[in-house]
Amino acid sequence: MKSICIPVSALLNKVLEMTDENMVDVKLTLVDQMEDRGVNYPAFLHFEAYTEDGTVYDYECIDLSCHLY
Secondary structure (H helix, E strand, O other), X not given: OOOOOOOHHHHHHHHHHHHHOOOOEEEXXXXXXXXXXXXXXXXXXXXXXXXXXXXXXXXXXXXXOOOOO
């Protein structure tokens, strides 16, 4: 199983943003670090949130500043 390390402040900001917009559920997707054509892209955590009626909103991502374990 993978685990991730992100700044608490970044996570809190994302949660507060979703709470302020009345989201009820959130889907978290971990995208691994990758290299494409010699360019290294860091891993990131993507947020997709849902309203009570099932409407989906993209809350973009938090780049991982620490390591994948």
